[in-house]
Structures are given as structure tokens and as C-alpha cells.
Amino acid sequence: MLLVKGISTGFGKKRVLDDVGLNVKKGEAVAILGHNGAGKTTLLQTIYGLQPVWSGSLYFDGKSLDDRHAASEAVALGMGMIPSERFVFPDLTVLENLRLSGRGLEGVLREQRLEEAYDDFPILSERAHQLAGSLSGGQQRMVSLAMVLMHRPRLLLLDEPSLGLSPAIAEQIMARVRGLASEGTSIVLVEQNIAIALSVADRVYVLRSGRIILEESARELENRGREKWWELF
Numbered sequence: 001m002l003l004v005k006g007i008s009t010g011f012g013k014k015r016v017l018d019d020v021g022l023n024v025k026k027g028e029a030v031a032i033l034g035h036n037g038a039g040k041t042t043l044l045q046t047i048y049g050l051q052p053v054w055s056g057s058l059y060f061d062g063k064s065l066d067d068r069h070a071a072s073e074a075v076a077l078g079m080g081m082i083p084s085e086r087f088v089f090p091d092l093t094v095l096e097n098l099r100l101s102g103r104g105l106e107g108v109l110r111e112q113r114l115e116e117a118y119d120d121f122p123i124l125s126e127r128a129h130q131l132a133g134s135l136s137g138g139q140q141r142m143v144s145l146a147m148v149l150m151h152r153p154r155l156l157l158l159d160e161p162s163l164g165l166s167p168a169i170a171e172q173i174m175a176r177v178r179g180l181a182s183e184g185t186s187i188v189l190v191e192q193n194i195a196i197a198l199s200v201a202d203r204v205y206v207l208r209s210g211r212i213i214l215e216e217s218a219r220e221l222e223n224r225g226r227e228k229w230w231e232l233f
């Protein structure tokens with residue numbers, strides 16, 4: 001579904017990603033692990049089209065993304081991204097956020113997706129007419145995910161979805177992400193919390209100073225034992 005071949009990028013003269021390669025199959029969940037500043041967010045942004053590619057190539061669903069012009073093409077291509085910072089319109093209600101995200105969808109389909117969002121996260125139905133900015137951090141994260149899912153992306157990019165959430169809420173969100181993968185959505189997940197990453201990921205890549213230093217299955221990483229995890233970074 002996604003093939004990243006030897007990409008490099010950065011900011012100004014500073015190189016942040018150096019010859020990074022990875023692949024994600026249909027319905028596969030891949031986690032990107034690494035220290036702060038390793039380049040994980042930059043990698044997601046580059047895949048989504050928010051960051052120019054200095055060298056290397058990206059392929060999505062077998063097609064080259066070399067001639068992509070703007071990140072605004074990502075949704076039409078079938079990508080969705082949830083950044084780590086809050087990503088709702090705080091002065092709009094939950095329902096208005098979801099409807100806004102679903103603009104461009106045909107009316108019946110949009111209403112159907114809305115109902116599915118409420119099925120995924122019943123609390124959003126209860127809070128439909130509440131301003132999104134007044135919700136808890138976890139509920140806002142649910143709104144973000146539901147907004148992105150209005151377009152049923154084939155590739156979902158998630159930047160630290162569990163950050164700052166209680167374990168119960170994080171698990172609720174990750175359970176939905178696991179469900180999406182089992183329904184065929186490909187996932188790229190950036191996570192600081194390795195246990196949470198392993199609860200979703202089939203495979204992991206470790207990024208250090210902008211380079212991939214390890215790729216292995218989630219099971220292999222699990223088998224190393226928790227106490228060995230940090231040595232990898």
C-alpha cells in the first residue's frame with residue numbers, strides 16, 4: 001500500500017531524514033519508534049505531503065507520488081493523518097466538526113458515516129451539541145479520529161494517539177485502530193509508548209537521528225523483553 005524508498009528531507013539546511021525506507025502492506029499496522037527528535041513526525045508529514053522530499057521516492061497503492069503538488073491531495077488519494085497536537089475546531093460542536101470534515105461527501109453517505117462515528121464512540125453522540133473545545137483530551141482525540149474516518153482513508157497516519165490520555169481512553173482508541181487494520185486499513189503509528197505500539201503493530205521500525213536502524217516484527221521486539229527495549233534506541 002505504501003512504499004517509501006530512500007527518502008531524505010529536512011528544514012532549511014538541516015537534514016532530518018536520511019535515506020529512510022519502509023513499506024506497509026494493506027491492512028498492516030506499522031509502528032515508528034524512536035527518541036524525541038529522531039524524525040518520526042517529520043516522516044509522517046513527508047508521507048502525507050506536508051514536507052518536501054529532497055531525494056528518494058514515495059509510492060502509494062503502486063503509484064508514484066513524485067508529481068504530487070500539495071498535502072491537500074492526500075485525502076483524495078486515500079490518506080488520513082491525525083497529528084499529535086489537538087486537532088479539532090474548538091468553537092464548533094462535535095457534530096459541526098464531523099459535518100465539516102465530511103463536506104464533499106454526498107449527503108446520505110455523510111449522515112451514514114456520522115452514525116458510524118457515533119457507533120464507534122458513543123460518547124460523541126451524547127456530546128454531539130457540545131463545543132469540541134470543552135471536551136476532555138481523550139474525547140477530542142476521538143473527535144479527531146472520527147473526523148479523519150469520515151473519508152475512510154486506506155492509509156491512516158497517527159502521531160502519538162495515546163499521548164496524555166488515561167490508559168482506559170488510550171485503549172479505547174487503540175481498539176478502534178486495531179479494528180481499522182483488521183478491516184483492511186493500513187496504519188503507520190508513531191508512538192513513544194512501546195507497549196501501546198505493540199498492542200497494535202504487526203511490525204516496527206526504529207528511527208535514530210533520521211535513519212532507520214532496525215526493522216522487525218512486533219513479536220520479535222516483544223520477545224526481547226521490556227528491559228531490552230530501551231537499549232535499541
Ligand SMILES: Nc1ncnc2c1ncn2[C@@H]1O[C@H](COP(=O)(O)OP(=O)(O)OP(=O)(O)O)[C@@H](O)[C@H]1O
Nearest residue numbers: 011014016034035036037038039040041042043192
Ligand atoms: N518546523 C521545523 N523547523 C525546523 N526544525 C524542525 C521543525 N520540525 C522539526 N524540526 C527538527 O527536526 C528534528 C526531528 O523532529 P521530529 O518532530 O520529526 O522528531 P520526532 O521523532 O517526532 O520527535 P518528538 O517525539 O519530540 O515529536 C528535530 O531536531 C526537530 O527540532
